[in-house]
Amino acid sequence: MNLSRSIAAPVDDALQAAAAPCEPALARDSRQALSADGPLAAVLPGFRPRQAQQDFAAAVASAFEDRAVLLAEAGTGTGKTFAYLVPALLSGRKTIISTGTRALQDQLYHRDLPRVRDALGTGLRTSLLKGRANYLCRHRLERARGENRFQTPVQADHFQRIVAWGGRTRMGDLAELESLPEDSPLLPLVTSTADNCLGSECPFWGECFVVQARQRAQEADVVVVNHHLLLADLALKQEGFGEILPGAEAFVVDEAHQLPELAAQFFGEGLSARPLVELARDAVSESHGVNGALAALQEPARALEQGTRLLRAAMDVLPARGTRQQLLAAPEVVESLDALGSALLALADALVPLADAAPGLEACLLRARDQRGRLGRWRDLDVAGDADVDVDVDTGSATGGARVPPPVSDDDVRWYELSPRGFRLQRTPLDVSGPLRTHRERSRAAWAFTSATLAVEGRFDHLSTRLGLDDPRLLIVPSPFDWASQALAYLPPDLPEPSSRDYTAAIAAAVRPVLEASGGRAFLLFASHRALREAAEVLRGGPWPLFVQGEAPRHVLLQRFRESGNGVLLGAASFREGVDVAGGALSVVVIDKLPFASPDDPVFEARLEAIRRAGGNPFRDEQVPQAVIALKQGVGRLIRSETDRGVLVLCDPRLLGKGYGRRFLDSLPPFPRTRDVADAVAFFAGD
Template identity: 60%
Template structure:
């Protein structure tokens, strides 16, 4: 174990990183964070760290994690960040420190090839398009040579290919130790490696699934950790609410039917017994989906229950699922696969009954429908209590870090969401010189964001900025409708290449945007966070409105009612802080490097016209603001290069 001060010194001007990494720049904020993380790990304490962009927080937690001599779990917000951490950052830090520790990368089971389901898919010989047949052939060839079975290895098959769900397993359809490929299972091997490692890199989805004991017969895969380090921790509260919830979806039910049908292969008489109840289930799912058509796309469960046709279809689905469960019970002893199908059916039937009958005050029941399916939910009103229980039961250090945890300098909102009472916290400013590198423009004269022509008026205000920057901009929208309208207004009327979310995969849009050098990218939710475009390709970020959560969200509506009942102002106590953190995420796309320069355009007039607007501005990095277009043009004018 290394002393706390020594840990900070490793990242200092005389430390090994400064000596061995050519572009490493010692930063006081990074050293302060490393010292605090080391102390938290040693004391098994809870710690919140907001580390502004450019702080170098990854090294600031990896160095003390590797030096602590204890078992550490590092969790990231996304699989992309997980791969970056494991394959790029962790090897560099290990090499510099000469750390002799076992490390492991662990993802959710849907990321690993399932040999059993691949064999089933090949055996069934389902009708595939030429592209699908080529993808299946590629997967089959890859399956013979892969050591880890991680989908990310196979770039030839798109991430959204419909073949992946057919050749990977889920919690419901995994056969566990009864699978004929159990000892050669990629998931089993990955989990065994994780159990034996000193440092394991996971993602929040997997971490929460394991801690919530949803590990489908494999037992705990992250036992005995002395510290949990959660990067991109601002994502945790929403994800936790999802993992402590119950869901029954059309996809789960249809997958059950398809898998049960496949398990009839080679079992004499099983198909005859199951064909009719399986067709009935498929029909019941279709009828409920159609019954939801006249209703809003998402809403409280009461909306569904008060509609006679939808309620009748829901009850019919529950009855059909119960009947299928009974038939599967009679077939379960005939094969391991049918036994597992029966267990899945019974679990789904129980969950559906609870959703229909249970009106517990601590959970919000709601539904959502799409073009091809539906999901029924029971989401806990407050994830803080189960999160607190998990932390206390672990007896470990819990370090939460992100560039966006505070609102106007305070951690209160984030801490309340996690069930933390005045935890130790550290706010570290970015080393970037925002006064020189950035400018915030608040366009004057815009109407209220609810105005029918708001998007048109917003674009009129933004176009002169785009002309001054020659494109090179992100336009971020709080609603897909506004994004589509903006794309319609700009396409064919501006000289810059347009890249519109939804018209190509996200990674392709970003690659093409960077390559264009002067593009304009229009994005919604998934472009507000985790997007890194450094350099001159991005010089302007425009945000159309303050990112308040949709008011028709039934979970939010119930949460706000509960806060009001507890004497808390739901708008200032929840909606404003949540939107301020989201705005910080969007604004954080602008300056990603010490050499970047750019303009942040915040179009919402409520920033200056409402009292709470000051809280939003106070939550942003310390960049100068202006309402004068001339200053924006001057800032974006290329500066002459000194002779």
């Protein structure tokens, strides 16, 4: 692999002038657009030209020109979003840009993309496309209006707001309803899934927000999606369902470090409690207006819902997560699985003579067969008798039989996971590099994978292997920040081993002087929720308001933290990304332990075993690289702009006490380091 490293310091003008003619025209134009005399500097207030940003934009542009694959790490502060938007807009090629989350997707589409497009003066058409669960389904809304599924007056009030909004919205994007919680139980009632969508049989087909959004995406030059939608599209293509986003000539995958884990979900197959309960309820709901349907379906639907609840109750004897072997070792669970399979078969049999009477009942029949097939494949049982597949290429939903399942492999990991009231049975492929490589090669498009956290010790081997990238172009663009003056890394001495019972209490004592010097303004990141709760108890009652993950919705906690001015935010693994607090509100980041993956993850354990069987070293080849990338994500919360200042507190004594600790330290930005708390306190003396 040929690794090029871009240095943030200015490049000699003569050398750059000599190199410029060697670059493709798009690369030169992209550099110029981001230069001091370019259109972005002329139009955007506060825009600052950065050599690193220009280098990154030129690399993306060159990949576009050559239809090549680029794997690029762009350090925090590089301005990578503008750096890939400029060549995407200047190229004129149909470009798909995929982000890690819906929140980042909205930010990119509604804020960053219009600013760059207007500055460049391009007339390209742009589109925002989300998964169907983000759009109001008029058919489902009308069904819900005729039923009373509301458990509280608050839910009834929220539903009336949805109805009122549904009458005036143009896009149908539920993100427009800011007052609706992200986890609202109303969402399944007013949105569709690939299973319950009626396709062209729907009475609201001509007004469908999902169809309209896809049509806009097909006509646009630049389409902004998220990884879930991108991977759902790839999985559908693998099954021969046709493309949602045809004709793309270039793909930009931001936050690409998330892709392998997400891909494993989409190229696998799952069965969970909620879709089973929804199927039972939908079968009864769709029976209204069809002679004899309610009498035929009420009992098998009730049996399915009851069977789902009984299975969850039987699983109470199990750990929260485990392998199929663990689950099948419990006789009462096996008995409940058998009963669930029988309930699905009984419902399907009851639906067969009714399927032609209404599109909704036909869809329920297909769903019952699909869920039974998933259960059978998870158990390695032969489930015969399901119909062949006929797929609606516009919706991606089956219209004549059960869904084509992802192919079964001997390397698939079958596992389960419990939530407080539900369960999930999952089949996950160990290696997704093959399907990712196949789709990328078939697309014949340019691909740029980027993130601030891709490399381990300056190398991309770990991620490129998992993404199926055989010989990508490689680029590391360091952060332009002045680490020597903006930041300090404090490694507290004399801490006990992380496995020690009093480890969290020792951390709280070690960081308290730093918090006192900074006046709070801190983010404490923990490897487990148990440690998070212990630290919260120790720190509660102090001079700083505490904002603890789990005590309020994520966006509410972050908003309150920003507004407090002196708060202390405590979070676990899911807070490693998305905590973007620039300025003085966040001046300390504390990381309690090296973020090694949980030992109870069946997929991760199977991956380690596969590495061991192949003659590799699981700890060196998988556990450490994955933990390094996770640590870099947490560290990246500290310095978000050229004017930020802060102290990073790395508590884990293994960083200096174990040989592998050097791999972590060498992968981080060049922080000055100290073991003296007085240095950390003095850092804030001038604040």
